[in-house]
Amino acid sequence: MPVTRLHLACDHCDAAAWLGPRADRGAVRTKAAAASVDAWCEACQLAQAAPGAGAPCTRCGTPLTAGAPRFAELWGALQECDAVLAAWTGDPQPLRTLLPERPRFLTDLAPPAIDAAEPVTELVARGDYAGALAAAKPATAQGWAARAIAHERRGDAAAATADWSRVLEAHDAASLHARARLARGSLHARAGEWDAAEADLALAGEGFEARWDRAAVRVHRAVEITPGLPDAALITRAQTQVPEVTPYWSDPTIARLLWTLLVERSLERQGPMRSDCPDVRVLRAAESFFEFDSFWDRAMMLLGWTRVNVMREVARHASLLAEAHLHALTLEPPVRGQALAPLAAAIEAARRAVHLREPAAARAALAPMLERADLRHYRLPCAVCGVGSVGVDAVDEAGGEEDETAL
Ligand SMILES: [Zn+2]
Ligand SMILES: [Zn+2]
Incomplete structure (x- = not known):
């Protein structure tokens, strides 16, 4: 595994810091030295060497960052809060935009191995589905599988189903049998043809x-x-x-x-x-x-209640979600620093409004923060110059193997 180091820099002054395993390669290494990292406090923006990520800042005690900076996640978290609050006011659209459309049935559309005797396999491997369908009719299971995939990629489920059947009828079907059953079973399932789907899927491995x-x-x-x-x-x-x-x-459960x-x-x-x-x-x-208690699961329940318009349940879910999310935000290292004091104040105002069951007011408190250019661009206002903003400007993945053996 390569060792990743990130470089943070201000776009206005020369404030900068490296994050990640310390760059003292080549030096005599002890176990303690190997474990040490270049870390950065996202609250007071002080670079320091630490025994590991999460160690407390020597100046303010905030847990240190030695990997991906937390401030890059703030805008997304605010957007999630805003979507929850909007749903609570009766507008599910922002939440609907955030939540993924999960597949109901899975299949495998990876191109089959290329066979020089079947041009269709090469065309599908290249992603040229129109070309694949214009090519000569295949003679082998592999060729028919490629053709079926081309049909499916182009949205023609009926033609794909027919070609997967040809895979199963081919003289050399054996190696692709389970795969063709899965593909055809999944297509039958998407069409609501349950008996046919079950018959295929039972043989899909x-x-x-x-x-x-x-x-x-x-x-x-x-x-x-x-x-x-x-x-x-x-x-x-x-x-x-x-x-x-x-x-x-985005995973289905x-x-x-x-x-x-x-x-x-x-x-x-x-x-x-x-x-x-x-x-x-x-x-x-x-x-x-529900298998998990993640934001995405809770948000999914909230959206469901919004869609069926049972506002008591909407309020129950939205208030819990907003409270938990806003509370988590107050604990984020960058939110604890002076540079983001306005954000901390907005979060506090939103929390008070949520407590009073006033989602529109909570949303209004967060709105100016969602408009901030620094947060929108995954950057943090620079505490050194007070003018520019700090962001990741370089990633260094060199030297990984050497570091691993040095331990
Ligand atoms: Zn600090
Ligand atoms: Zn600066």
Whole structure:
């Protein structure tokens, strides 16, 4: 692994600092020296050598940064706060823009290995899908797989399904069998053809995509046939089929999928709900299946409640999320420094407004901070000159191997 060092510099004065493992390569190294880093205090903007990231600043006690600076995350965090507060006031649009559209069924569209006898494989590897579809009809499973991928990349699901079938019929299908089953099963699932999807996916192997798709088909079917919440055992079984899901914001999880499907079903059934409607109980119960307690999961629940228009639940989620997010912001090292005192004051004002259940006022308190050019460009006002701003201006990835053996 290469050792990464970041260089911070002010765009106005000559204030600068390196962050990362210390650059004393070639010197006699002891264990202690190898462990030491060039660190920087984001609150008082003082460079110093430290035993590791997170050690306290010698001047102000704030945890030191030795890797990616925290100030680069501030604008994103403010934007998330703003979106939560907007949803609370009844405007879900900013939150909708932040939240990812997660895939419901997974597939594998990586190009198959290039075969000189099948020009289509080379064209697909190059990303020339129109060219691939104009090329001579393939003779092998590999060629048909490339062609199916070209169709799918161009959005023609029916033609892709047909070509995956040709992969399975080819004389040399064996090596691509599971892959073609996954691809065709996933296409059937996206079309809502559950029986065909299950038949293919059962033979699609044990890769993550195949297990996810099998579990996702079960969840879709269950939501379709159950008027209320699908059987809890079925949901937990689906969750255990794909235990390696992560809280990463855009990853699919079974609970995230279930939630999306239940919100959509409620909207189809009756449009906006009354708060005594049975679907409110169903959605509230579905919250307990969420695998993670991340901002993205909470924000997803909030958006769902906004879409079905149950404002009591919207307020419950939004106030908790805003409180947690604003509190976390007050602990950020750069927010604790003088250079960002106006931001700290805005966060305090927003917290008071949230406490009084006044989301519009909280939003107004944060609005000028979202407009700041330094934060928008992932920079921090320079405490040395008070005029410029500090940002990463160089990344050094040299010398990694040497450092590893030196330990
Ligand atoms: Zn400090
Ligand atoms: Zn400066």
